[in-house]
Amino acid sequence: MGEHAATGLEKWLLDKTGKDIYFWNFQVLMFFTLFEVGAVFFEEIPGTDIAITRFMVWAILIVVGIIKGYGIAAYFMHLKGDPRIYTRTALFPVLFVLLMLWGIGLSNPEAVTELPSWCTPDWENFATQR
Template sequence: MGEHETTGILESIVEKLPGGYDIYFWNFVILMFFTLFEVAAVFFETIPGTDIEITLYAVWAILIGVGVIKGYGIAAYFMHLKGDPRIYTRTALFPVLFVLLMLWGIGLSNPGSVQALPDWCTPNWEFASQR
């Protein structure tokens, strides 16, 4: 499917999987699995089947960690950066600086985090809580 052939540990594992699907199919499956994991981390207040509460910091850690994994999967295979010259990867990673600045500037430097942002900066959530 890609214009160039990628080689590595993941690619050699994919070649041995049943079904004859390529790396892009399995990358998509892995991305969907991690998306379900992200949604579950935000949706559930406790770990299902237990009384263990999922704290805000645990949700942050899950979302950031899974975001890094998904970002690699998207950049490496769907953007075809795996196997390309390093300058392409560095150019594509430049916007990460702005994402980190937004995370720090909005999410971490505000004492109340995103929950204490002004009213003009947050949506009206009444429609979601009233059915």
């Protein structure tokens, strides 16, 4: 969130509109939040007969979540424009989060009791041998 000189897109927006990147990021976040909530409020795309299916809702929620997460982290938290080490530090726990989601969140219901033999310690024999 530290202040630094506007460059690239930030400078272009400032020059063209007179409003800074925080203002435009706020607008984008508000728009996508409206889109996200709308996906659940409506059963059909307004003005059409196209049904909003379960998978369409999933896709909208995931894509909008990524866009909003990027907007908050990159511009409000100002990781974009700060030294890369801050981004790397912030992304480091994501590795563990992904492992946790894969290992716990997306494991099958029997994952704990029916682990494959190669990753199940043979505790009884291990104890006997010792």
